[in-house]
Amino acid sequence: MQLLDWIVLASALSFVVLWSIRKSRLASKGATMHDFVLSGREAKWYTVAISVMATQASAITFISLPGQAYMDGMRFVQSYLGLPLAMVLLCVVAIPMYHRLNVLTAYEFLEKRFDLKTRTLAASLFLVQRSLAAAISIYAPSIVLSIIMGWHVSYVIFVIGILVVLYTTSGGTRAVSWAQSYQMAIITLGMVSVGFLVVWSLPHDISFSDALHVAAFSGKFNAVDFTFDLNNKYTFWSGLLGGLFLQLSYFGTDQSQVQRYLSGESVTQSRLGLLFNGMMKIPMQFGILFIGAMMFVFYQFSTPPIFFNQSETAKLAGTRYEAEYKHLSGEYEQESAKRAKALRTYTQAVRTGDNASKEAASAHLEASAQTLTTLKSKVRVLLEKNDPKAVTNDTNYIFLTFVINHLPVGLVGLLIAVVFSASMSSAASEINALASTTVIDIYKRIFQGSLTEARSVWVTRLATVAWGAIIVGFAQFMGSLGSLIEAVNKVGSLFYGAILGIFLAAFYLKRTSGTAVFVAALITEAVIFCLNTFTEIGFLWYNLIGCVLVLALALAVSPLFPFVPQNEQSPAEK
């Protein structure tokens, strides 16, 4: 990074933090819990929409997604197919319900419907899974600086944690929303710029149309796959059904999202915010994946490193594996050059409609793809031989390698600011929600019910600092999770099915007791963890399986824990 990059990065980050603190402090004097947790319920639809999108789009989205497309094609976009349907269902059922009950957290609803232990279980599952997911989303950008500046990853995690805690503690949800507006502007500007530049950086004899054909030939445009296969992670059906349950659970029951749209000034504003998200999310993810596919094309004509995480390959220097690594790198460069030549023949043949040349080039390209894959595998084996703990998945390094090596001065700083902004925007919502849930659903409800408003806000600020510290601690152990975008969705999928099942039971199983649902949720979690450990079922299906299992088990165990109408319960039972 050069001086101009540093200026751009520092200006962007300091402006976001200072401005959001200033704006939220002006409005938060004498704040109540409604002000601090739901920003006084005065947000317009566009603020709700931006906040919801910024919360979901963490740094992982921008670091990992292009790499995912580079390696695996664009099929990951299918995991968002359930989102528009989920938004509509939540607008019909959840938003009017939450607004009518005037709740601060989603879990308050469960005590009104069931009992305290079911509310506490759902809140606790949220605290566990969201703190792990937040740690992953803070860890992601630390990769950036560990590459660029050689800083220790821990310091970067610490700096991000401090910045986020500063404005989240200061202004609560209002500060988070203010910051997210500016962060989304930075993110949009940065990603549009990199999208144009990656296409502009293609060789002069390769047109955009050629690039599309190269990406398609290489299997990167596999955006929709209608085959039904439970063991295939990303198909239309796993995205539509598994993804629907994942998104229903995430947006309907995860406080980090519920808190965003409950800050809408009315049902109308909250609904419009979610519906806008429903229409924009798939195009946004598609666009980011498309950038990854274009990076793949770029690197077909400009030899990429054999392994993108160069901090791992640097460890081979001076070892007995160094010579073999250099030999493999040399072979990789030669094969890449041959492949670039064959691709030019292929694109020429496509342009002229010369089928014979096209078929000959295709055969050559398929063989060369196999050779390159084998060479990369050999390097991974070397890395593992040298260090059994080596991280041999370099998906998360592809986007940043392109940014650092191929973007002009100034834009590198902007793109690093994009990664930081995205990390901070989602982490702030998450820490904000973790603190709210801890105070409202656990602390005030179980330990200290009679706090004044001012004292409650003070305790929530304290909880914000505590969760910031915990997440920074968790983030230190997130180094070996493979693709981060998959990791964060997988952690969510382990818990979301059961949580959604609890909420659906509350909505629709009118004669089921809280204890029956509580027991069903515990059994379901045990089953989901067994499925994750002992089977190869794609993780998106955990959401559907978990949800259905809670509902089925709650009905099955209902005779053992019969439903008692609330007016027949003793005060102690309530």
Add this chain to the structure above:
Amino acid sequence: MSNHAPLEDAQHDVSQDSTAPVFSSWQAWYGLVLGVFAALVGLMYWFSHAFAS
């Protein structure tokens, strides 16, 4: 008394602040979102196959 009684004891009347803007009903909005979704799936399916030569 049903188990849903507490939920039906509305603490905040939402009927006044849930009017659908632009269209005459929320159903039209939901239809728009689902229509956009169907169009996107169609476009992505076309995109998946359009450049495979």
